[in-house]
Amino acid sequence: GQQVMQIPQYQHVQEGEDFTTYCNSSTTLSNIQWYKQRPGGHPVFLIQLVKSGEVKKQKRLTFQFGEAKKNSSLHITATQTTDVGTYFCAGAWSGNEKLTFGTGTRLTIIP
Amino acid sequence: DTAVSQTPKYLVTQMGNDKSIKCEQNLGHDTMYWYKQDSKKFLKIMFSYNNKELIINETVPNRFSPKSPDKAHLNLHINSLELGDSAVYFCASKLGTNTEAFFGQGTRLTVV
Numbered sequence: 001g002q003q004v005m006q007i008p009q010y011q012h013v014q015e016g017e018d019f020t021t022y023c024n025s026s027t028t029l030s031n032i033q034w035y036k037q038r039p040g041g042h043p044v045f046l047i048q049l050v051k052s053g054e055v056k057k058q059k060r061l062t063f064q065f066g067e068a069k070k071n072s073s074l075h076i077t078a079t080q081t082t083d084v085g086t087y088f089c090a091g092a093w094s095g096n097e098k099l100t101f102g103t104g105t106r107l108t109i110i111p
Numbered sequence: 112d113t114a115v116s117q118t119p120k121y122l123v124t125q126m127g128n129d130k131s132i133k134c135e136q137n138l139g140h141d142t143m144y145w146y147k148q149d150s151k152k153f154l155k156i157m158f159s160y161n162n163k164e165l166i167i168n169e170t171v172p173n174r175f176s177p178k179s180p181d182k183a184h185l186n187l188h189i190n191s192l193e194l195g196d197s198a199v200y201f202c203a204s205k206l207g208t209n210t211e212a213f214f215g216q217g218t219r220l221t222v223v
Contacts, residue, residue: 031209042201043154045211086152092209097142098167099205099212101154 006102021105023089117215134202143185
């Protein structure tokens, strides 16, 4: 079936260090979305990538979509305590309304 | 003005009981979802409705039955609850294709 793999599952970083999480699909995606879930909260949409090779930035966050539209990454520069949470990618395929979530990367920050 | 609201927020019940979770969205969206998040935080899609019609039905025990009385509501009824049903259930909605999903606050179900 259509799956999205995400690594790493956990990441502990010192405050101020960078953080990256990666997603991979075995088949070409229509688009990929990224969500953040704070501890005890619900997933909140961050961004959507649609075009091959697309790069988008939101302040300290950089999102990339691979040329083949099979992989994506989220990079956070100089992490802060407010970045704590679980980051999910979610893939969608053409003609399919299903949004399939990756396994998530749980980010913890060591002050 | 809650966009996607779920009730109840917490639900503790005994094995074998039947329970329902309700979801309502006031965003005018045409697609609604139920996701299950287990203790490892995996988010798995269960069902999806588009304009009140079931379009996605993942491999879910038939003890779970969704109902969409109208586009703004998607309820989830669970029969004969089991310990393994304990999880957080999220309702979500979106409009059209290639758009973001809005999630409810979640319902933490604990079966004892």
